[in-house]
Amino acid sequence: MEILGIDIGGSGIKGAPVDVSTGILTAARFRIPTPDPSTPEAVGKTVAEIVKHFAWQGVVGCTFPAIVQHGVTHSAANVDQGWMHFQAEPFLRQKTGRPLRLVNDADAAGLAEVAFGAAKGVPGTVMVLTFGTGIGSALLLDGKLVPNLELGHLEIRGKDAEKRASDLARAQKDLSWGKWTKRVNEFLARLELYFSPDLFVIGGGVSKNYAKFASYLRAERARIVPAQLLNEAGIVGAAMAAVDLIPTESSLKKKAPVKAKPQSKPKKK
Numbered sequence: 001m002e003i004l005g006i007d008i009g010g011s012g013i014k015g016a017p018v019d020v021s022t023g024i025l026t027a028a029r030f031r032i033p034t035p036d037p038s039t040p041e042a043v044g045k046t047v048a049e050i051v052k053h054f055a056w057q058g059v060v061g062c063t064f065p066a067i068v069q070h071g072v073t074h075s076a077a078n079v080d081q082g083w084m085h086f087q088a089e090p091f092l093r094q095k096t097g098r099p100l101r102l103v104n105d106a107d108a109a110g111l112a113e114v115a116f117g118a119a120k121g122v123p124g125t126v127m128v129l130t131f132g133t134g135i136g137s138a139l140l141l142d143g144k145l146v147p148n149l150e151l152g153h154l155e156i157r158g159k160d161a162e163k164r165a166s167d168l169a170r171a172q173k174d175l176s177w178g179k180w181t182k183r184v185n186e187f188l189a190r191l192e193l194y195f196s197p198d199l200f201v202i203g204g205g206v207s208k209n210y211a212k213f214a215s216y217l218r219a220e221r222a223r224i225v226p227a228q229l230l231n232e233a234g235i236v237g238a239a240m241a242a243v244d245l246i247p248t249e250s251s252l253k254k255k256a257p258v259k260a261k262p263q264s265k266p267k268k269k
């Protein structure tokens with residue numbers, strides 16, 4: 001079964017059809033730069049272009065870099081303020097004309113890593129962290145997601161954690177891998193104090209450079225591993241989040257047109 005996964009990020013909006021039983025992309029990714037300003041109207045148009053590019057007739061799963069509670073976006077840290085308390089899921093359904101599920105980007109990465117990647121089959125408490133424009137966080141307990149954690153906004157040294165330790169902060173402040181990882185370790189220590197995870201999965205844009213900073217990473221008790229799906233995690237996780245929108249055989253049967261009752265013979269007079 002295939003679902004079109006779309007990942008809305010700070011710099012690009014990427015999509016590809018995903019086989020949800022294997023997590024494999026069944027066609028090449030299509031990417032369009034994220035519009036600036038990233039208003040709902042402009043982003044909606046771009047998402048619709050991706051759907052059109054694949055001439056997609058089926059279900060769509062889509063990530064968004066903000067709180068997404070029951071289809072409503074409730075924050076806008078790195079996107080246009082027009083997304084605050086916005087009925088984003090119905091809006092994108094209307095723009096694309098497709099059944100669509102909207103999910104937080106880090107939660108999507110968590111779903112993808114637990115289904116096919118570094119957190120597959122891992123019991124206990126797992127935290128998937130994405131380091132990119134911001135810091136995303138997903139909490140999984142025995143493989144089940146607790147959505148919308150937003151731990152990138154924990155306050156560390158008087159600042160939002162993501163302002164100090166995202167991959168963007170590293171690049172903007174031109175931090176060495178060692179210096180940046182020190183900041184990440186401070187963040188991990190705080191998370192360990194609050195959640196005692198068994199495993200940290202390090203994902204997001206920075207994960208392609210994992211070898212450059214792995215030796216500096218420290219946690220007191222948790223294991224630390226790199227994400228396995230790298231920059232495909234958002235697309236794959238978006239698709240996984242939308243699986244329940246696929247019409248089941250029984251729902252199709254229910255919708256099947258009811259056969260017209262045979263006309264009763266006219267009674268003989």
Ligand code: BGC
Binds near residue numbers: 105107130152
């Ligand atoms: C947002 C999160 C998002 C993370 C990664 C943060 O600024 O608040 O919702 O998951 O960035 O994109």
